[in-house]
Amino acid sequence: MSILADLTARDVAERLQLARADYAAFRSRGLKLDMTRGKPSPEQLDLCDGMLTLPGNRDYHSDSGDDVRNYGGLQGLAEIRQLFSSVVDAPAEQVVVGENSSLAIMHDCIVWALLKGVPGSVTPWSRAGDIAFICPAPGYDRHFALCEEFGIRMLPVAMTDDGPDMAAVEALTADPAVKGMWCVPKYSNPTGAVYSDAVVRRLAAMRTGAPDFRLFWDNAYSVHHLTDRRPALADILELCAEAGHPDRPFIFASTSKITLAGSGLAFFAASPDNVRWYLARVGKRTIGPDKPNQLRHIRFLRDAEGLARHMDAHRRLLAPKFDAVLAALDTRLGDLGIARWSRPEGGYFISVDAMDGTARRVVELAEGLGIRLTPAGATWPGGKDPSDRTLRLAPSFPSLNEVRTASDGIALSILVAALEKLGASAETR
Ligand SMILES: Cc1ncc(COP(=O)(O)O)c(C=O)c1O
Numbered sequence: 001m002s003i004l005a006d007l008t009a010r011d012v013a014e015r016l017q018l019a020r021a022d023y024a025a026f027r028s029r030g031l032k033l034d035m036t037r038g039k040p041s042p043e044q045l046d047l048c049d050g051m052l053t054l055p056g057n058r059d060y061h062s063d064s065g066d067d068v069r070n071y072g073g074l075q076g077l078a079e080i081r082q083l084f085s086s087v088v089d090a091p092a093e094q095v096v097v098g099e100n101s102s103l104a105i106m107h108d109c110i111v112w113a114l115l116k117g118v119p120g121s122v123t124p125w126s127r128a129g130d131i132a133f134i135c136p137a138p139g140y141d142r143h144f145a146l147c148e149e150f151g152i153r154m155l156p157v158a159m160t161d162d163g164p165d166m167a168a169v170e171a172l173t174a175d176p177a178v179k180g181m182w183c184v185p186k187y188s189n190p191t192g193a194v195y196s197d198a199v200v201r202r203l204a205a206m207r208t209g210a211p212d213f214r215l216f217w218d219n220a221y222s223v224h225h226l227t228d229r230r231p232a233l234a235d236i237l238e239l240c241a242e243a244g245h246p247d248r249p250f251i252f253a254s255t256s257k258i259t260l261a262g263s264g265l266a267f268f269a270a271s272p273d274n275v276r277w278y279l280a281r282v283g284k285r286t287i288g289p290d291k292p293n294q295l296r297h298i299r300f301l302r303d304a305e306g307l308a309r310h311m312d313a314h315r316r317l318l319a320p321k322f323d324a325v326l327a328a329l330d331t332r333l334g335d336l337g338i339a340r341w342s343r344p345e346g347g348y349f350i351s352v353d354a355m356d357g358t359a360r361r362v363v364e365l366a367e368g369l370g371i372r373l374t375p376a377g378a379t380w381p382g383g384k385d386p387s388d389r390t391l392r393l394a395p396s397f398p399s400l401n402e403v404r405t406a407s408d409g410i411a412l413s414i415l416v417a418a419l420e421k422l423g424a425s426a427e428t429r
Pocket of ligand 1: 038100101102103104140184189218220253254255256261262266
């Protein structure tokens with residue numbers, strides 16, 4: 001319950017007047033700041049400068065002796081699959097290296113499932129009538145956009161600190177129309193939650209009405225730590241196999257936020273049957289991936305230690321920005337009880353629950369201060385946040401000073417919106 005909610009109408013009006021004065025002063029600074037998308041900053045991209053001159057020395061051969069400049073090598077270089085095997089939690093033989101975007105691989109998997117079906121399908125998904133995906137919410141807007149694009153019904157399920165509400169998930173998967181579920185299991189977008197072992201076990205073991213049900217396991221932030229605590233995620237492939245559902249997970253990841261966003265490497269990993277299915281489809285679409293990019297990645301990152309050192313360099317740039325957001329929220333709102341926010345230990349986002357019914361107003365107020373935020377509702381299927389309270393903050397791209405200023409302005413906007421709401425409800429009491 002809000003501490004502000006206990007105030008008299010007069011106290012609320014007084015506080016609102018003060019907050020509005022702060023707001024007017026802030027507004028007069030004429031700022032222009034953007035906290036919308038989780039893009040790496042220029043300084044993060046600079047960390048990869050050395051990669052852009054590789055492979056170098058006119059040495060274009062992979063460990064197996066193949067000339068990477070030529071066609072072929074559909075599954076990707078063995079040395080890259082080996083290096084990223086621990087990132088996607090799958091044996092190297094079950095990893096495929098794609099092009100630059102894991103979202104593109106997810107898109108292809110959905111299209112191929114619709115047109116051809118997946119291992120275990122009785123019929124392609126497009127001929128199965130109405131189909132649906134479970135969508136933990138708040139979640140990643142581009143996952144939901146894929147469902148919308150292909151007419152897949154979305155079933156929102158609440159996210160908790162341990163992952164999705166599993167009782168709700170298990171109740172929904174009994175329906176054969178439910179063909180899939182979106183999961184960002186580690187440092188989830190946007191709450192930063194890491195799925196607990198118990199949740200991963202239940203996802204692996206649950207009964208599904210559809211024999212060809214798939215977990216779309218988007219492990220986008222597997223090595224993107226912000227603290228020394230590095231929680232391990234339970235092994236979804238192994239647990240699904242143990243539970244008798246080896247084909248259940250499709251695993252996705254990429255180096256978009258490791259090396260270069262837009263010019264990195266994307267990965268698909270799954271059971272041997274799923275990998276055969278995937279390669280058969282992808283082999284029709286391309287004669288082979290961009291292997292010089294794979295070679296320069298391996299020459300730049302080298303090995304697991306090299307990758308860990310590189311991620312530490314990202315952390316040194318990112319962690320102070322996350323701290324700045326949390327400090328601003330704590331300072332302005334910490335003891336008021338009108339908002340809650342996540343304290344992620346990795347990933348790219350902080351999720352704030354403002355007072356119910358105020359998120360859209362907060363975005364509008366922040367815009368008035370020159371601060372762009374992800375549209376309210378974007379983290380919910382169909383853009384509809386039933387409580388109008390979730391805000392997604394993305395502090396990676398602006399400079400540290402800009403993040404400090406923007407976060408203060410956002411906290412102030414959350415306060416003004418809450419006081420307006422409380423003032424309005426006091427008037428109607
Ligand atoms: C959960 C999640 N998956 C996928 C992506 C995009 O990945 P890629 O650049 O590999 O397409 C993002 C980008 O923000 C993301 O947050």
